[in-house]
Structure formats: C-alpha cells, structure tokens
Amino acid sequence: MKKKPLLHRLAVLGLGGLLALGAAGARAEGQIRIADQFGIVYLLLDVAKDQKLIEKHGKAQGLDIAVSQVTLSGGSAMNDALLSGSIDIAGAGVGPLLTLWDRTLGKQNVRGVASLGNFPYYLVSTNPAVKTIADFGDKDRIALPAVGVSVQSRILQLASSRLWGEAQHAKLDKISVALPHPEATAAISKGGTEITAHFANPPFQEQELAANPAAKVVLKSYDVLGGPSSATVLYATEKFRRENPKTYRAFTAALAEAAQWIHANPEAATDLFLRVNKSKIDRKLVLDIIKSPDVQFKLTPQNTYALAEFMHRVGAIKNKPASARDYFFDDPHNAGAN
Structure with a gap:
C-alpha cells in the first residue's frame, strides 16, 4: 500500500524521537512532549503546533516552552510511551485512557487533560x-x-x-x-x-x-x-501536571484558543489541516467534516462514562469511577465532564 513507506518512516522517526526525548530524564519546567495520531480529531493539536499557541501562552507567563510532537498509532503505543516517560501528553481514545487510569491509580495517577472534541466514528x-x-x-x-x-x-x-x-x-x-x-x-x-x-x-x-x-x-x-461523544482525548500523569503548572496551563490555554479559532475559521482550518498533514484529501470533504453539525471542537469531555461503566462491568478495568471527573483532572474545562 502506498501509505506503508510513510508509516514506516513515521514509526522510525517517532520511536527514535521518543528514545531521545526519554533519555533526557528529569527536566525543568518549560518543555512538553506530545504524541498524536492520525485524523481530523487531532486538529486542535495541529492548530496549536502550527500557530505556536503553546509557546505563546507560555510567554504570557514568562516561560519559554520547548514543544516536541511525534505521531504514533494506537492506544497501546501511546500508553507505553507515557508510562516510560518518553512523552508528557498522550492523545488516544477514551478506552486507552481508562485502561491507564485504572492501571496507575494510586501510583502515576494518569488522568485526562481534555477532550479533543466530539466526532462520530x-x-x-x-x-x-x-x-x-x-x-x-x-x-x-x-x-x-x-x-x-x-x-x-x-x-x-x-x-x-x-x-x-x-x-x-x-x-x-x-x-x-x-x-x-x-x-x-x-x-x-x-x-x-x-x-x-x-x-x-x-x-x-x-x-x-x-x-x-x-x-x-x-x-x-x-x-x-447515546449521542455526541468525546471518543478521543488527551491525558497525562499527575506528576507532570503538578511539577509543570505553567507549562500545563499554557497547553490547555492553547487548546482552548485552537478550538475557538477552528470554530470561527473553518475554511482556514481546512487549509491548515491539509498543509500540516501534507494531505491530498479532497478539500471539500475536509471542510464538510469541520463544518458538520455532528462535529464539535471543544475541551469538555462528553458521553464518556457509558464506556467506563461497561469496561468495569466486563472486567477490563478493576476500579469503577464514580463519574467522568474521576478520570479527568480537576480543571475548569472538565467541570462538566460526563
């Protein structure tokens, strides 16, 4: 398949980058390593990266932030990278988040940072x-x-x-x-x-x-x-959030600004997605997705708890969350998480 060489290069570059980043060990605040995957569901990260919004909000706090971003595929790879300390922010589905929340409860305490929006799969x-x-x-x-x-x-x-x-x-x-x-x-x-x-x-x-x-x-x-839902989310360890408060705030502020910008500029957002991803997808197809009433770019998680309850019932996670706020950090944009 034509995509395979590209994916192979991404895998080699991604794993090499993760090893190099992970080797850095403990770091002072002012660095953030993000892993995303494929698709429009990661458009908030594309916008933040292209417009250097994380750096912008860092400077507003007097902090120069070095941003690194790598593309992986699948929740398993994301979770391994986060637990190994190779990345700070993982982007994957609610399923992988719940798996890691359950696995690290009382230890690394991995929780959700934000939703990337509501998208039908x-x-x-x-x-x-x-x-x-x-x-x-x-x-x-x-x-x-x-x-x-x-x-x-x-x-x-x-x-x-x-x-x-x-x-x-x-x-x-x-x-x-x-x-x-x-x-x-x-x-x-x-x-x-x-x-x-x-x-x-x-x-x-x-x-x-x-x-x-x-x-x-x-x-x-x-x-x-049961309706519009945030299937893909961002998550991190409690340690990263606690030890990097300014970097964390800059990151979430950047996501919020990116969401507002996409909503106000769907045409420009379409062009940005195609350019950043070097994609040859039909432009109208991308624009129709971004403008679809079924798609909402927002940070507050929605309709995730049904999956959490199910995963607990079938034994996929041992700990049952009382609500979605158990597996998302206590941030203002997560106050209405469900």
Whole structure:
C-alpha cells in the first residue's frame, strides 16, 4: 500500500524521537512532549503546533516552552510511551485512557487533560452481506487501531454486548486486526485485500465512503454511546501536571484558543489541516467534516462514562469511577465532564 513507506518512516522517526526525548530524564519546567495520531480529531493539536499557541501562552507567563510532537498509532503505543516517560501528553481514545487510569491509580495517577472534541466514528464495511455487526463472519477482517484497547474496539465490544450479552462482548475481537487508519483506509478504498471493514474516524471513514461504492456504514459510535461523544482525548500523569503548572496551563490555554479559532475559521482550518498533514484529501470533504453539525471542537469531555461503566462491568478495568471527573483532572474545562 502506498501509505506503508510513510508509516514506516513515521514509526522510525517517532520511536527514535521518543528514545531521545526519554533519555533526557528529569527536566525543568518549560518543555512538553506530545504524541498524536492520525485524523481530523487531532486538529486542535495541529492548530496549536502550527500557530505556536503553546509557546505563546507560555510567554504570557514568562516561560519559554520547548514543544516536541511525534505521531504514533494506537492506544497501546501511546500508553507505553507515557508510562516510560518518553512523552508528557498522550492523545488516544477514551478506552486507552481508562485502561491507564485504572492501571496507575494510586501510583502515576494518569488522568485526562481534555477532550479533543466530539466526532462520530463509523464502522465501514465493503462486504455486501454485512448490514449490521450481527452479519460479520469468520472470513471478515475488521481493521482498527488496537484490538481490545482502542476506543473503536471498546465501542464495538459495547455494541456486541448489547447484541449477544456481556459474556460475548469480545466476540468480534477474533476477526479484528490492528492497522493504522491510513493503511486500513487504502485497503477499504481500493478493495481486494483481506480487510473487509474498518472502524475509523474522520476523515478516513468519509474517504472510504467516497472512494468505494461498496462501502457502507454498519455502526455509528454516537448510536452506541447515546449521542455526541468525546471518543478521543488527551491525558497525562499527575506528576507532570503538578511539577509543570505553567507549562500545563499554557497547553490547555492553547487548546482552548485552537478550538475557538477552528470554530470561527473553518475554511482556514481546512487549509491548515491539509498543509500540516501534507494531505491530498479532497478539500471539500475536509471542510464538510469541520463544518458538520455532528462535529464539535471543544475541551469538555462528553458521553464518556457509558464506556467506563461497561469496561468495569466486563472486567477490563478493576476500579469503577464514580463519574467522568474521576478520570479527568480537576480543571475548569472538565467541570462538566460526563
């Protein structure tokens, strides 16, 4: 697939960068290392990076902040990088956040920093026999970022539990495969590979639907989670937040400014996304996503708790949060987290 060499370069550069950054050890305040993934769901970080908003808000506090950013794929890679101390801010789904919150409770105390916004995630299939998830067979292969870990995988498990019962919540894990969104999109768009479905995010799902007449939506995340939801979030350790208060404030202020700018400038935001990501995606497709009433760029997490309750019920996390505010930091923008 055409995307593979690029992904290989990203992996090599990303891992090399993480090793170099991790080797720095303890640091004085004024540095932040961020890891993102693929898609429009990371547009807040794209804007903050391109417009140097973190640096801007750092200077307002008398602080020069050195910002590093690397692209990884999948919640497992994100969580490993955060726990190893190679990054300070991880960008991944609510599922990986909950896994790490549970695992580090009373230790590193990883919690959510902010949402990246509300985005509908679609499970797209090219198999004409598949109308709902009940129709998937042993020969189907569902691509998603990380099997049993990514938010797409957890949403699919929640939908499966409602169809077949909670004892069968992982029924579709056996036909799921871990694949970065760009590679999975190439497979669905062109056809002819073992990949017959992809649980994606914008703009990959829209690309697939536009490119392949056989592609159709089988499942929508908003339907499973009960409405608009913040599937992708940012999270960090309690230590980073406590020891870097000015850097942390500059980061969240930058995110808030980026959200306001995107809302006020959808055309410019579209051009920024295409330029920063060196993307050849159809401009109108990207603009339609950014302007969609189903998409909201905002920091306050929404509709995440249903997934937390489910993960506790099936034993994916041992500790049950009382509310979403248990696994998000006590910041003003998280006051309405649910």
